[in-house]
Amino acid sequence: MDTNNSTSEFFELQLKGTLSDKKHITIELIKSIPVEWQLVYSYMNNASNYGSPKLHTQNYHEIIIHIQSKRRFLAGSKLYEAGHGDILIFPAGVPHKGIDLARAIYERHYIYINPALLSYLPDGEAIASCFTAESPNIIRLESERRNSLLHELTELNRTATNNDICPDHFRLRIFIQRVLYEILHGQNTPQFGIAPPPLLKSMMDYIGREYAAIATSSAVAAHFGVSESYMSRLFRDSLQISPYQYIQSIRLIEAKRLLHEGQSVTDACFGAGFSDCSHFIAYFRKCVGVTPNEYKNSPRG
Numbered sequence: 001m002d003t004n005n006s007t008s009e010f011f012e013l014q015l016k017g018t019l020s021d022k023k024h025i026t027i028e029l030i031k032s033i034p035v036e037w038q039l040v041y042s043y044m045n046n047a048s049n050y051g052s053p054k055l056h057t058q059n060y061h062e063i064i065i066h067i068q069s070k071r072r073f074l075a076g077s078k079l080y081e082a083g084h085g086d087i088l089i090f091p092a093g094v095p096h097k098g099i100d101l102a103r104a105i106y107e108r109h110y111i112y113i114n115p116a117l118l119s120y121l122p123d124g125e126a127i128a129s130c131f132t133a134e135s136p137n138i139i140r141l142e143s144e145r146r147n148s149l150l151h152e153l154t155e156l157n158r159t160a161t162n163n164d165i166c167p168d169h170f171r172l173r174i175f176i177q178r179v180l181y182e183i184l185h186g187q188n189t190p191q192f193g194i195a196p197p198p199l200l201k202s203m204m205d206y207i208g209r210e211y212a213a214i215a216t217s218s219a220v221a222a223h224f225g226v227s228e229s230y231m232s233r234l235f236r237d238s239l240q241i242s243p244y245q246y247i248q249s250i251r252l253i254e255a256k257r258l259l260h261e262g263q264s265v266t267d268a269c270f271g272a273g274f275s276d277c278s279h280f281i282a283y284f285r286k287c288v289g290v291t292p293n294e295y296k297n298s299p300r301g
Contacts, residue, residue, distance in 0.1 A: 041172060042110040043157070054287070055097045055241065055249035059260065061131045062096075063111040063179060064088040065153065070102035072194065074239060075137040077204040079194040085146040087139040087182060091131040095253055099240050109153060111176060123184065130183050138193070139186035149178065199224065200234050204246070211250045212273035217243040247273075252287055255280070259296040268292060 055074070066082040073080045073088060075096040082088060090096045092115050100106075115131065118124040129135070141149065152175050159171075196204075203220060214220060220243060221231040228243075235243045255272035259265070266277055269292075274280040284292045 040110070040112040041176065042112070044106075044108055044110065055095050055246065055253070057093055057095050057253045057256075059092055059115075061092050061113040061115060062090040063113070063183070064090075065109040065111075065149070065179070067107040067109070067150075067153075068104070069106035069108070070100070070104050071106060072099040072101060073097070073137070074099060076133055077196065077201050077208070078137060079196050079238070080138045081194055082138070083140065085141065085150050087141070087179065087186070089131065089135065089137050089139070089183060091133060091135065093257070094133050095250065096137075097239075097241070099238075111179060121180075127180055127184055136186075139183055141182060141186070145182070149182065152178065196238055197234060199226070200238055203231065203234075203243075207247055207250055211247060211254065212271065214247060214273065217247060220247070248283070252284065255284065255292065256288070256295065259292055262296075265292045265296070268296075 064082075064087070066084065066086045066088060068084060069082070071082055073082060073090075073096060075090055076094050079099075080088070098106075113131075115128070118128045118131075121127065140146075152171075156172060156175060195201075203224060206223065207214065207220060217231070218228045221228045224231070231243050235241055235246060239246065241249075251272040251274060255268045255274070258268035258271050263271065265281070269277045269280040272280075274283075281291055284295070288295055290298065
């Protein structure tokens with residue numbers, strides 16, 4: 001990708017912070033735009049933290065370069081099983097979660113991109129088209145390109161220190177551009193999704209449309225003419241989540257979106273399908289860590 005800028009002007013990197021198993025570098029791509037329009041590179045290697053995260057979404061695009069684990073991923077109503085070196089793409093606003101298939105180390109690299117940033121990049125419009133709900137969520141490179149990409153990651157990791165995930169910032173800049181290039185040019189490659197059971201997909205699509213009107217998970221089972229226990233097994237076997245948890249997750253995602261758009265806590269509560277504001281506030285705080293009002297008024301909200 002031709003940046004049309006000198007490298008020193010196009011990227012500015014700074015250390016954001018380190019944890020025992022997760023390190024970040026924030027990247028301000030273009031100096032002329034607000035600093036919050038940034039890109040984050042992260043590495044994570046969970047040696048002891050297992051399990052499947054909750055269904056969630058975020059306001060930024062998420063790219064995962066998958067190194068190792070026995071794990072599937074749900075994106076919207078699409079399922080994928082990740083392989084070594086696969087590039088996974090989760091656009092902003094698309095519900096997704098990991099599904100742990102075995103108690104194994106989960107090693108991956110992240111790149112987080114603010115959607116507003118893409119319009120400032122060369123080929124930004126084309127790159128942005130790769131981050132939609134309809135876009136493929138997995139890019140599986142042919143072996144030579146995959147090995148080349150993983151070799152670059154190995155070299156980046158080799159230079160890491162306790163204080164800096166990647167001291168070779170120039171090399172990291174080039175690598176991130178390489179990943180965006182692979183995503184842009186991998187959209188027409190064969191896809192490797194796993195077809196969820198047709199009934200499960202229909203149920204997820206139905207919940208995604210009718211979450212605000214659904215009274216209980218048993219109402220969903222009745223709508224599809226199956227028992228609640230059968231529906232529960234269907235969700236747990238494929239997604240490791242109960243139908244009730246799935247419905248609540250979709251509602252929570254919608255409530256966060258409404259709060260982000262400036263709606264009141266009450267409007268977000270009922271607009272997302274919750275029937276009691278006190279319960280909604282308690283549930284939101286339990287799941288998100290802050291109250292709905294705090295979330296709404298925070299920079300992240």
